[in-house]
Amino acid sequence: MSLIYEYKLDGTNAQYSAIEEAIRTTQFVRNKCLRLWMDTRGTNRNDLQCYCAQLAKEYDWACALNSQARQAAADRAWAAISRFYVNCRNKKPGKKGYPQFQHDCRSVEYKRTGWRLEPDGRHITFTDGCQIGQLRLVGTRDIETFPITRLKRVRLIRRADGFFCQFLVQAQRRVHHVPTGKETGIDLGLKEFLTDAQGNTVANPRHLRKAEKKLKRLHRRLSRTQKRSSGRKKARKKLAKGYLKVSRQREDFARKTANALVSSHDFIAFEKLSIANLVKNRKLAKSISDASWGRFLLWLRYYGAIHDIPVIGVEPAYTTADCSACGARVKKSLSIRTHICRSCGLVLDRDHNAAINILAKSRTVGQTETAPSAGGDNASGQPPSTSSRRKPTTGKVAE
Template identity: 80%
Template sequence: MLIYEYKLDGTQAQYRAIDEAIRVTQFIRNKCLRLWMDTRGINRNDLQCFCSQLAQEYDFAILLNSQARQAAADRAWAAISRFYDNCRNQKPGKKGYPQFQHDCRSVEYKQTGWRLEPDGRHLTFTDGCGIGRLRLIGSRDLATRPLPAINRVRLIRRADGYYAQCAIQAERHIEHVPTGKHTGIDLGLKAFLTDAEGNTVANPRHLRKAERKLKRLHRRLSRTQKTSQHRKKARKKLAKGYLKVQRQREDFARKTANALITSHDLIAYEHLRIANLVKNRKLAKSISDAAWGRFIGWLTYYGHIHNIPVIAVEPAFTSQDCSACGARVKKSLSVRTHICPSFGVVLDRDHNGARNILAKAYRTVGQTGTGEAQATPNASGQNASTRSGRKARTGKRAG
């Protein structure tokens, strides 16, 4: 499944119609959630049937396409099923009880309610919301795509405009050019990553660099009066500032992951529990700013389409053990250099950790025969990594 995203060019009336469709989606999702809370034994099919009842009771709900209403019900059921799974798996802490949504920003159409024009540059929405014909701004050509290949169309409202995402039924594969190089990577905050050869990638710190501007925008927002036009403008400028940081993180994670995959035949990394790491209030902002999760997601994705192994290993003692002799050398977070008293090896802490990560991957799957099986994703196609070790630790040093 591939997602093509385009910016939408339309009139203000069309944008208001998209906003109305998004509000209806939020209304149906919350109504389905209320039905589940009030009635025992509700399943996904019951929520789908409940959509037709809402369309009969509310005049504005029937304007939205029937399959778009069902997609809104699917969102409610996704939150419910996630809560059930967390309870069934005895997830520690909060189980994620479904909450009512107040800031919905998208509406999703399935196979009906929209039409791709023959030129591949316009989308026409045919339901009762009155969205009409919108021009797609982007570099990818949809004119050569057969209509059945587009499974879904999602309209999204962002701080800088409106966007359309087209879900294309296709598999992406790239012919990988073998390099004969294997490496392990150690993620950190001083350097974003350090590989087994000692090469480092600097931490870009996008949020830290934008903090001064964002604080100024926050002050401007706090000085405006509620419900005023100045407040709306200030909110929009602040949202654009955060959107820019988000896109910078995404672009950096994608390009760094792609560069690593194209230059290696095997990559090992630590399976980090980032949700537990950010509980450290002194390092939470820096960890979130580094966006390790996005980077690992892109790394496993590119590993899958290049058909090379991307292996997740247990992070226990990767910074403490000596990569040369295996002796355990205890060190605090402030100690950035590994010095082995037995062999006299002196390495950067992260370099030593990266070498241990690669060695763990070799011990788990073997240096040879680590081909396609290790890089094959699960049924959903969203996880292309092989996790080694019995159970990953819940935390790791952040430096």
């Protein structure tokens, strides 16, 4: 199990420029490795790792980047390649995700070498040839309390509001769960973010919808600027900060809602929604993306794992149509928000009815959903990260 600790970096403009150069080198190595795979049949992961040393000999500025950081860039290329292979083997319908060259790399990853954490735990020094030097870590986590052998990776990330440093820490995280004797099923929707089997609801925050007016104004301001001008760079940065704020609001809401739900129940059932298919509906795609169901479910499984309580995923088929009292099937369109059963006379909110059905359906499911190792990130396929900074407060059709 692992955790992610994140800090904001405080340095000089020269140091930020050095980080940018390291990120560009990472992108270059990744793209060159991808080109080698395209041009040479039978290229494997080991070939890409060896190619990094060859690139360092050919390009002096590439040699400045730490050798393990170059290998991490090669691993990024291989991750895209292996994902393409898996999709082909599984005969995934549609596009198979053929690897593409990267043009917007925003991070560089160091493994065990090329950096040194200072004894005070508030400064980190990069010792490779990129000349990044010593940077101050802005955050409240005590990273120095972990043995250095548990720090498996350091990643420098560029975002709209500055540069950040992530530490991957190998650690166990367990929370003593206080039993409540409560079980519930949850139905995700767009009118209400979720409705549980007891009829309680959580309002849909609609972060993007609320910020849309400001974002549109920033888009117009950007479109009026001249290309490659300093004014355009400033307008673009403001727009990026606007979207970053929305992203952090979604993350904060998903994390807090999932934590509250897990802390107050001993058993939770949810729908295994195919969100990638749902967003193909062009009329609902923006609202579904704004609700960020996928991120919420990721946090729900994560907190279920560290609290050691069952979190069950069930198929969503007919959970809305079936009557929770008698089982009769009452078909209804999205515009009908009330479940009215002609067989038993039950009148109930459609989401409440669905939540009851989800809970009942989960009792017949024998397999518990489990979260992966706690504390990773999306790129590595691990659960959500544990950030050191308090961020801003950062199938079935939606019903």
